[in-house]
Amino acid sequence: MKAIDLCRYYRRGPSEVRAVDRVNIVVEKGEFLGLVGSSGSGKSTMLNLMAGLDTPTSGSIEVEGVSLTALTRRELAAYRAHKVGMIFQAFNLIPHRTALGNVEMALYFNDTSPNERRRKAVEMLEQLGLGDRMDHHPADLSGGEQQRVAVARALVKNPEILFADEPTGNLDHENTRQITELLTRLNRQGLTVIMVTHDREMARNYTGRLIRMHYGQVVEETGNSTSPGGVV
Amino acid sequence: MNWRDLLSISTGNLWRLKLRSFLTISGVVIAIAAFVAMLSFGAGNQRLITEQFNELGLFTTMQVYPPRGDSARAAVLDDDAIEAISKVPGVNLAYPFNSFKISANFEDTALELEAQALPATAFNTKLYSRLVAGTFFSHDSARQAMVTEEITDTLGLSADSIIGRQIVISIQVASIDSGLAYILQGERDRLKGRLEEIRFDSLVHDDYRKRVFYGEMNEAFKYFLNGYMHHRNLVCDTFTVCGVLKKMRRGRMQIKPVIIPAFAARRFSVSGFGDDPADLFNALKNGTFFVPSGDSIGRSYPQVTLNLDPHVPYETVSDSVEALGFRTFSFAAQFKEISRFFFYFDMFLGIIGLIALITASLGIVNTMVMSIIERKREIGLLKSLGADERDIRILFLFESGVIGALGAATGIIFGWLITRLASLVARTIMTRQGLDEMELFALPGWLVLTAFLFGLIVSLLAGFYPASRAARVDPVEALRNE
Numbered sequence: 001m002k003a004i005d006l007c008r009y010y011r012r013g014p015s016e017v018r019a020v021d022r023v024n025i026v027v028e029k030g031e032f033l034g035l036v037g038s039s040g041s042g043k044s045t046m047l048n049l050m051a052g053l054d055t056p057t058s059g060s061i062e063v064e065g066v067s068l069t070a071l072t073r074r075e076l077a078a079y080r081a082h083k084v085g086m087i088f089q090a091f092n093l094i095p096h097r098t099a100l101g102n103v104e105m106a107l108y109f110n111d112t113s114p115n116e117r118r119r120k121a122v123e124m125l126e127q128l129g130l131g132d133r134m135d136h137h138p139a140d141l142s143g144g145e146q147q148r149v150a151v152a153r154a155l156v157k158n159p160e161i162l163f164a165d166e167p168t169g170n171l172d173h174e175n176t177r178q179i180t181e182l183l184t185r186l187n188r189q190g191l192t193v194i195m196v197t198h199d200r201e202m203a204r205n206y207t208g209r210l211i212r213m214h215y216g217q218v219v220e221e222t223g224n225s226t227s228p229g230g231v232v
Numbered sequence: 233m234n235w236r237d238l239l240s241i242s243t244g245n246l247w248r249l250k251l252r253s254f255l256t257i258s259g260v261v262i263a264i265a266a267f268v269a270m271l272s273f274g275a276g277n278q279r280l281i282t283e284q285f286n287e288l289g290l291f292t293t294m295q296v297y298p299p300r301g302d303s304a305r306a307a308v309l310d311d312d313a314i315e316a317i318s319k320v321p322g323v324n325l326a327y328p329f330n331s332f333k334i335s336a337n338f339e340d341t342a343l344e345l346e347a348q349a350l351p352a353t354a355f356n357t358k359l360y361s362r363l364v365a366g367t368f369f370s371h372d373s374a375r376q377a378m379v380t381e382e383i384t385d386t387l388g389l390s391a392d393s394i395i396g397r398q399i400v401i402s403i404q405v406a407s408i409d410s411g412l413a414y415i416l417q418g419e420r421d422r423l424k425g426r427l428e429e430i431r432f433d434s435l436v437h438d439d440y441r442k443r444v445f446y447g448e449m450n451e452a453f454k455y456f457l458n459g460y461m462h463h464r465n466l467v468c469d470t471f472t473v474c475g476v477l478k479k480m481r482r483g484r485m486q487i488k489p490v491i492i493p494a495f496a497a498r499r500f501s502v503s504g505f506g507d508d509p510a511d512l513f514n515a516l517k518n519g520t521f522f523v524p525s526g527d528s529i530g531r532s533y534p535q536v537t538l539n540l541d542p543h544v545p546y547e548t549v550s551d552s553v554e555a556l557g558f559r560t561f562s563f564a565a566q567f568k569e570i571s572r573f574f575f576y577f578d579m580f581l582g583i584i585g586l587i588a589l590i591t592a593s594l595g596i597v598n599t600m601v602m603s604i605i606e607r608k609r610e611i612g613l614l615k616s617l618g619a620d621e622r623d624i625r626i627l628f629l630f631e632s633g634v635i636g637a638l639g640a641a642t643g644i645i646f647g648w649l650i651t652r653l654a655s656l657v658a659r660t661i662m663t664r665q666g667l668d669e670m671e672l673f674a675l676p677g678w679l680v681l682t683a684f685l686f687g688l689i690v691s692l693l694a695g696f697y698p699a700s701r702a703a704r705v706d707p708v709e710a711l712r713n714e
Contacts, residue, residue: 053707053708053711077620078620080616080618082618084618086616092613096248105614106617108617108619109233109617114236
């Protein structure tokens with residue numbers, strides 16, 4: 001994945017906010033990239049642009065040689081449906097759906113049959129140690145369990161890239177450790193992971209490469225793009 | 233997402249917000265119930281009329297009348313005319329409507345009634361085929377009579393028990409004889425006196441002659457009319473009741489309470505004139521004044537009924553008969569007019585239903601917009617999972633569709649229940665007033681389908697704006713941490 005001169009500007013009242021300003025990044029397949037920075041540095045905007053949720057003001061993002069900016073809305077949706085998995089700080093689980101129902105939802109848009117959906121969702125939840133929590137609603141799960149359900153939802157469609165936006169922001173220390181270890185394990189199995197976090201220490205420990213952003217620009221890059229996530 | 237997923241998500245969301253969904257769907261239910269009940273009334277009445285037309289064979293019945301105006305050359309609706317009309321292609325049968333007032337004696341009960349003369353062949357038509365008991369009379373000169381239920385009801389007899397009983401029919405007819413007899417018999421002394429008063433030798437003077445003649449002629453005519461009107465001949469005959477017909481009296485299709493064979497009735501209907509002085513003047517005008525008693529030659533009729541071949545368009549027959557100089561009245565044409573009326577009537581009711589449904593659709597718009605605000609994060613999430621604008625639009629349209637479909641289906645059931653209740657009330661009132669029970673409501677398949685589609689389409693239209701709004705939700709904005 002390549003971000004070439006990527007810009008995302010917003011108008012806020014009379015002023016222009018440069019959330020992402022001429023960013024050039026290359027993400028290799030199987031890499032665990034950490035995007036760090038303070039609040040408002042543009043790291044989440046960068047993530048949304050790479051996930052195909054947001055459209056750049058200028059510049060482009062190429063995934064396996066295909067420019068996302070050249071895709072139609074429908075093609076962009078298909079990109080999200082087939083190649084992208086996302087996890088969020090607030091988990092974003094549907095409260096009135098069970099854990100199983102939430103995971104199944106991820107397969108609504110990639111032509112999976114209802115039976116296959118159920119089978120894959122059950123399998124994924126069991127893999128993540130939530131086999132006995134499948135029929136529970138999010139309100140009945142702990143924060144860590146909720147985020148694991150969210151991870152299951154992101155992984156169930158077997159994506160090529162996992163985007164994690166502050167995945168441990170709402171978790172305690174133990175759950176943070178469990179989730180980051182899970183992401184590291186997945187990365188080691190070949191999954192490309194791009195994680196946004198404001199916790200530089202945690203990012204340094206777990207990711208293979210770290211990019212620090214400040215006012216929409218890349219200000220620091222450490223680590224090696226060919227190395228997988230770190231080992232704790 | 234397939235339609236099962238859409239259905240599952242939509243019903244799940246509606247079930248989650250039960251009270252709001254119930255209230256929104258109730259709006260559609262009320263509108264569709266009102267729509268169904270109103271159009272059911274229109275459909276019921278239309279069916280009732282169609283059934284009656286079919287039952288009486290009115291689609292193949294046409295009435296022929298003499299032309300309007302009093303031109304001397306106007307066509308006369310007499311036996312020759314009937315003969316000519318019956319030869320018109322498409323006419324199966326033509327028979328005159330020949331009615332007259334009678335005194336009927338059923339053993340010791342005397343009734344003043346109207347009778348009708350009818351050829352035996354008329355019983356092949358649907359109009360006269362509604363036999364309650366007995367048989368039709370065997371031939372046109374049989375001394376048999378048919379009565380309607382009106383007679384059995386009046387006499388307090390059952391239809392079966394009146395069969396075989398004797399009925400004495402008598403009629404007083406005015407005639408030239410009765411008029412002349414009055415002049416010559418009743419007034420002969422006065423006339424003799426008047427004759428004696430006339431100075432015959434003065435008749436050579438024009439003025440005197442004119443005064444005497446005009447004066448005496450006017451006097452004589454006055455006495456003639458007095459005799460004609462009040463000193464009638466009595467015609468009397470006995471018949472055996474052979475059958476009882478169902479009672480009917482609707483508009484132009486009247487069946488008189490006593491029906492006798494056409495030929496046997498001639499001595500009643502052509503022996504003189506009725507008590508209407510207009511008959512006398514008509515006879516004078518038509519040149520049938522001196523027609524011998526018992527002979528139908530030259531007799532004209534006020535109305536002739538035609539039984540038509542159903543395969544020949546009524547317009548063709550009507551044109552041919554009118555070309556002979558007569559006026560026609562076609563029940564099929566009238567039915568067309570009635571159908572047109574019902575079309576506009578149904579349109580009117582439909583518009584009222586539509587107004588109610590549009591009001592209900594505002595509830596749907598409100599519910600769906602509220603739903604978008606509440607489910608903004610869900611929409612953002614679905615987009616992050618790969619839903620495009622079309623998927624979101626379809627999801628919300630489907631939800632509106634489910635509201636419409638549930639509302640329409642329930643509304644149809646409620647509408648039907650309303651019609652059942654209204655029908656029960658109407659029947660009770662009819663029974664209390666001694667009227668025949670009629671089903672005033674109908675719920676044909678087309679109405680069920682129309683009501684359902686009506687509810688569904690209006691709901692989908694109501695959901696179109698919220699669905700488009702939901703499709704435009706920015707996922708980044710929706711998923712932003714608060």
